Amino acid sequence: MTAAFTRPPISGLTFRLFDRPVHPEFFETLILHRLTLLDARFVVHITRTGHVLEWHRGSTSITEVIATHEQELPERSRLQHPFLNARRGRCEVNGVLYQVGIQSESLPPQLFVEVHDDLMLDSKKPGVLFYSRPHSQGGLPPLGLVNIQPLATGWNISTFHTYPDDCTIIKTQSLIEPQM
Numbered sequence: 811m812t813a814a815f816t817r818p819p820i821s822g823l824t825f826r827l828f829d830r831p832v833h834p835e836f837f838e839t840l841i842l843h844r845l846t847l848l849d850a851r852f853v854v855h856i857t858r859t860g861h862v863l864e865w866h867r868g869s870t871s872i873t874e875v876i877a878t879h880e881q882e883l884p885e886r887s888r889l890q891h892p893f894l895n896a897r898r899g900r901c902e903v904n905g906v907l908y909q910v911g912i913q914s915e916s917l918p919p920q921l922f923v924e925v926h927d928d929l930m931l932d933s934k935k936p937g938v939l940f941y942s943r944p945h946s947q948g949g950l951p952p953l954g955l956v957n958i959q960p961l962a963t964g965w966n967i968s969t970f971h972t973y974p975d976d977c978t979i980i981k982t983q984s985l986i987e988p989q990m
Contacts, residue, residue, distance in 0.1 A: 817952050817973045818859055818878050823980070825912050826883060828873040829903045831864055836883050837875070840954075843938045847960045850986075856940035856954040860971045863956065865986055870904040874984060876971070907964075907987045915979050922977040926950050929970055932957075950974040963987050 839855040839862075846852070855862040860876025877883060897912040917925060930953070933939035937957035955970040964987035971980045 820976050820978050822878045824879050826875045831871050832873050841940045854938050854956050872903055905989050909985045911983045913981045917977050919977050929953050929955050
């Protein structure tokens with residue numbers, strides 16, 4: 811996909827977690843990817859603000875969303891954190907342990923370009939990468955990278971989203987572990 815878009819300011823973002831799917835009409839999907847790993851289904855939406863990641867196993871669903879504060883989403887949410895420094899969250903949903911670490915990292919411009927290039931190389935690994943034409947002449951395109959790795963006890967999901975205007979990277983790492 812090569813549509814040009816701009817990311818919202820970092821200060822306007824929040825992380826939301828739901829114990830159910832969120833209807834896709836609530837967000838603009840730029841790229842959609844579905845996969846099944848072990849006995850779980852994943853639906854990854856790369857969005858202008860970051861991502862919507864759905865995990866489904868049996869009748870249990872967990873959905874994480876990076877959205878703007880003013881974006882209309884259902885009220886029933888488990889966690890909501892602004893992206894200020896590093897944050898951690900943990901909860902149990904229907905016998906499934908969910909843990910997340912969220913970090914916003916602002917870098918000097920040259921280092922940002924190097925990390926951006928490294929993420930482009932990482933896109934060759936299994937996962938989902940979205941990038942677009944830059945919105946300004948000669949600028950870097952925003953990137954969204956999602957890697958889902960099965961573990962012996964569950965799944966590890968790492969995401970990286972670049973915000974070139976702010977020279978900032980949003981990183982999340984989620985661990986989903988069914989408790990048997």
